[in-house]
């Protein structure tokens with residue numbers, strides 16, 4: 001049973017400068033909601049109510065977003081703005097968010113290391129804070145992985161096919177399909193070149209990890225970019241135990257990428273009943289003007 005989620009959100013967000021010079025990339029809004037709120041909601045909708053966020057310098061806005069703002073609440077209540085009041089209620093009752101500080105930014109693996117005291121000896125979910133995963137079914141993507149874990153009780157990672165020229169942006173796996181959307185993973189490599197990549201199946205921002213990952217992170221050496229890579233630590237475990245990949249029934253929105261960010265904002269607006277019609281007619285006008 002997975003009860004805890006870890007959300008690393010300490011990275012600088014250099015791909016989104018200058019917007020991220022003084023605000024966390026995880027707070028960039030898609031329509032009107034910060035990216036990280038979608039991620040937290042995915043964990044909650046998957047049945048997790050204990051969330052640990054790994055933050056660093058310049059990330060205070062995330063803490064504030066998930067704390068109560070009594071002054072603003074009082075003001076909205078006085079003015080009878082009930083709808084707005086509901087919008088700033090960012091955490092349902094019973095859900096607890098904890099924060100831990102990553103002092104030096106030394107890679108995703110190093111960030112996960114900061115979760116050791118909190119998750120202790122339990123398996124846990126990892127959701128990267130700058131990526132929203134849209135599910136094509138009722139179960140959120142993290143829940144899809146948790147259900148695989150419930151059956152296999154082994155490491156599970158989310159996988160998504162990417163175009164060949166994008167493999168160098170991701171962790172890429174080698175393995176065999178074993179049915180039900182599962183892949184038995186033989187090997188994985190962090191951000192390979194197109195020639196080195198064993199497939200086009202990319203690690204897609206969600207993981208279920210066992211507590212043994214922490215001992216692997218202790219011994220793993222700096223990898224790609226001179227940083228401690230989670231992929232390399234998982235690879236150590238892979239020599240000792242099975243690793244399952246789950247082809248997600250959904251799609252990934254990498255909001256650290258400018259083009260994806262723009263596309264996602266439009267796609268998410270099209271899903272909103274209060275915006276859909278206006279946005280659709282604007283897109284039609286725009287596309288007509290581009291053709292004409």
Ligand code: G1P
Nearest residue numbers: 108170171202203204205206231
């Ligand atoms: C991280 C992981 C990589 C994974 C990617 C998307 O890279 O290291 O293996 O494919 O997230 O989930 P980052 O985007 O943090 O550079």
